[in-house]
Amino acid sequence: xxxxxxxxxxxxxxxxxxxxxxxxxxxxxxxxxxxxxxxxxxxxxxxxxxxxxxxxxxxxxxxxxxxxxxxxxxxxxxxxxxxxxxxxxxxxxxxxxxxxxxxxxxxxxxxxxxxxxxxxxxxxxxxxxxxxxxxxxxxxxxxxxxxxxxxxxxxxxxxxxxxxxxxxxxxxxxxxxxxxxxxxxxxxxxxxxxxxxxxxxxxxxxxxxxxxxxxxxxxxxxxxxxxxxxxxxxxxxxxxxxxxxxxxxxxxxxxxxxxxxxxxxxxxxxxxxxxxxxxxxxxxxxxxxxxxxxxxxxxxxxxxxxxxxxxxx
Amino acid sequence: xxxxxxxxxxxxxxxxxxxxxxxxxxxxxxxxxxxxxxxxxxxxxxxxxxxxxxxxxxxxxxxxxxxxxxxxxxxxxxxxxxxxxxxxxxxxxxxxxxxxxxxxxxxxxxxxxxxxxxxxxxxxxxxxxxxxxxxxxxxxxxxxxxxxxxxxxxxxxxxxxxxxxxxxxxxxxxxxxxxxxxxxxxxxxxxxxxxxxxxxxxxxxxxxxxxxxxxxxxxxxxxxxxxxxxxxxxxxxxxxxxxxxxxxxxxxxxxxxxxxxxxxxxxxxxxxxxxxxxxxxxxxxxxxxxxxxxxxxxxxxxxxxxxxxxxxxxxxxxxxx
Numbered sequence: 156x157x158x159x160x161x162x163x164x165x166x167x168x169x170x171x172x173x174x175x176x177x178x179x180x181x182x183x184x185x186x187x188x189x190x191x192x193x194x195x196x197x198x199x200x201x202x203x204x205x206x207x208x209x210x211x212x213x214x215x216x217x218x219x220x221x222x223x224x225x226x227x228x229x230x231x232x233x234x235x236x237x238x239x240x241x242x243x244x245x246x247x248x249x250x251x252x253x254x255x256x257x258x259x260x261x262x263x264x265x266x267x268x269x270x271x272x273x274x275x276x277x278x279x280x281x282x283x284x285x286x287x288x289x290x291x292x293x294x295x296x297x298x299x300x301x302x303x304x305x306x307x308x309x310x311x312x313x314x315x316x317x318x319x320x321x322x323x324x325x326x327x328x329x330x331x332x333x334x335x336x337x338x339x340x341x342x343x344x345x346x347x348x349x350x351x352x353x354x355x356x357x358x359x360x361x362x363x364x365x366x367x368x369x370x371x372x373x374x375x376x377x378x379x380x381x382x383x384x385x386x387x388x389x390x391x392x393x394x395x396x397x398x399x400x401x402x403x404x405x406x407x408x409x410x411x412x413x414x415x416x417x418x419x420x421x422x423x424x425x426x427x428x429x430x431x432x433x434x435x436x437x438x439x440x441x442x443x444x445x446x447x448x449x450x451x452x453x454x455x456x457x458x459x460x461x462x463x464x465x466x467x468x
Numbered sequence: 469x470x471x472x473x474x475x476x477x478x479x480x481x482x483x484x485x486x487x488x489x490x491x492x493x494x495x496x497x498x499x500x501x502x503x504x505x506x507x508x509x510x511x512x513x514x515x516x517x518x519x520x521x522x523x524x525x526x527x528x529x530x531x532x533x534x535x536x537x538x539x540x541x542x543x544x545x546x547x548x549x550x551x552x553x554x555x556x557x558x559x560x561x562x563x564x565x566x567x568x569x570x571x572x573x574x575x576x577x578x579x580x581x582x583x584x585x586x587x588x589x590x591x592x593x594x595x596x597x598x599x600x601x602x603x604x605x606x607x608x609x610x611x612x613x614x615x616x617x618x619x620x621x622x623x624x625x626x627x628x629x630x631x632x633x634x635x636x637x638x639x640x641x642x643x644x645x646x647x648x649x650x651x652x653x654x655x656x657x658x659x660x661x662x663x664x665x666x667x668x669x670x671x672x673x674x675x676x677x678x679x680x681x682x683x684x685x686x687x688x689x690x691x692x693x694x695x696x697x698x699x700x701x702x703x704x705x706x707x708x709x710x711x712x713x714x715x716x717x718x719x720x721x722x723x724x725x726x727x728x729x730x731x732x733x734x735x736x737x738x739x740x741x742x743x744x745x746x747x748x749x750x751x752x753x754x755x756x757x758x759x760x761x762x763x764x765x766x767x768x769x770x771x772x773x774x775x776x777x778x779x780x781x782x783x784x785x786x787x788x789x
Binding site: 316409411428441 | 482483485486489490493605606608609610611613614617618620621624625631722723725726727729730733734744745747748749751753756759760763764766767768
């Protein structure tokens with residue numbers, strides 16, 4: 156599990172540092188190089204370099220006469236090549252934009268959506284779950300019945316349905332916030348129910364009873380005694396929810412209901428794959444999909460480890 | 469029996485709640501089917517408000533909800549403005565294709581996952597279990613969306629499987645057996661994607677449930693009595709582990725209409741998925757509502773079936789109620 160945490164942290168850092176790691180800004184269009192294949196990086200000794208790229212009738216060929224060394228720490232980026240040379244590690248899309256850079260930048264939006272939406276869901280879950288379980292009575296009944304409504308509708312349909320009832324054409328920033336609100340607002344019930352169970356039993360624990368006997372207020376009891384009991388569940392739920400919510404963003408943007416061009420997200424980048432013949436010709440366009448795999452795997456591994464840990468204690 | 473009646477009543481209330489909520493959302497939604505029309509300069513705003521009035525969209529919320537419920541009772545599910553016809557028949561036409569896909573996939577996934585999970589639980593701590601867990605985790609980490617695209621591209625490359633659709637163009641002229649083969653051939657790709665998505669979830673649940681059952685004293689006793697391994701696993705441990713699996717099975721049944729949405733869209737399967745997406749894009753709320761309500765009915769019914777099965781197979785629940 157430790158290895159999974161380290162790998163995940165490194166991947167997140169790479170995405171976070173996209174503005175340094177990516178050789179090009181995400182909107183940079185190399186109009187002469189649409190659908191360029193991934194660049195071959197050659198080595199002379201230990202020094203990497205690429206050949207010039209020339210468009211031919213059937214695609215692209217390397218011009219052996221021109222060489223461009225891959226230089227490090229240039230133009231404020233970690234690596235890159237001088238103009239007019241080009242360095243496309245994962246090729247380019249139809250507008251000549253560097254897929255590698257866009258995968259890094261796209262990850263920022265996709266992961267941030269997942270992380271913030273989970274934060275929203277967990278915060279709502281903690282708030283509603285803890286107060287429902289702790290206070291009981293009619294508040295408990297209303298919250299749990301209300302939450303069941305969101306569980307009664309299939310998750311993806313609910314997501315799309317709520318999205319359907321909101322404006323289609325809005326700016327990227329608004330869409331981003333909207334996605335977080337929708338995904339988090341729909342996903343809070345499962346953590347809330349788990350938190351409620353813990354709060355319900357925590358209320359009867361001897362040390363909570365004792366504190367109440369000493370005259371502690373409800374707020375103090377919740378903050379000091381009940382909420383700390385729920386950390387284990389919250390952390391485990393976070394590792395389950397984050398990948399699920401990242402996938403939700405990817406699905407929505409893939410279907411054209413999420414974040415739109417020109418800002419990249421893994422979902423709207425994958426949308427090019429809806430034309431399978433485009434994928435046949437340019438398989439590197441699937442890079443954002445494959446970028447998801449290590450994240451999903453890492454979170455899954457940690458979630459398994461955590462739930463085993465908290466079950467055994 | 470009281471228990472069942474209470475559960476059914478609860479489900480009914482849940483359904484009514486969902487329908488009111490959906491309807492409320494739909495009426496609060498900014499923009500409707502006619503807002504795209506207002507972009508066209510030839511259509512005056514008077515025409516549009518007349519059209520809205522004609523569709524009865526200017527009435528108060530309660531009146532519209534009432535007429536919608538009446539139309540659901542008739543099986544119409546409201547009037548689809550994009551199709552110019554009642555939504556019910558349009559949706560019903562697509563359900564068959566979706567069910568064909570999901571029922572096949574769900575059946576296959578369970579048939580593979582149960583023995584897989586039991587076998588994995590039985591060999592805990594050995595390399596077999598370790599490998600199987602890594603395989604399942606990898607399956608789970610491979611997004612369905614990506615798998616669908618990759619398989620589609622491979623199919624297009626090799627020509628081994630048809631791309632999109634449910635049947636070949638000349639299917640009507642084929643003999644029954646050839647038509648069956650044609651359908652199976654078309655099903656293979658989307659079913660493979662769906663099974664790859666469902667299998668790891670089920671198998672992991674089976675594994676943990678059976679593993680827990682294997683730790684209990686009665687299994688040790690059974691083993692001491694010399695009961696053969698296979699009989700021990702499938703006749704003693706599996707029934708004891710059934711409780712969480714039945715709940716999961718209910719969920720499987722409940723998502724029969726919704727599990728395949730993305731896959732259908734990607735591979736061009738003529739089911740509910742593409743219809744739903746088009747309806748969202750066209751702001752055709754009658755179709756959206758009909759599909760959401762139907763899939764909700766399925767989910768609630770699935771949970772109800774799970775409760776019934778639990779009642780039947782788990783004596784502990786019968787005693788408690």
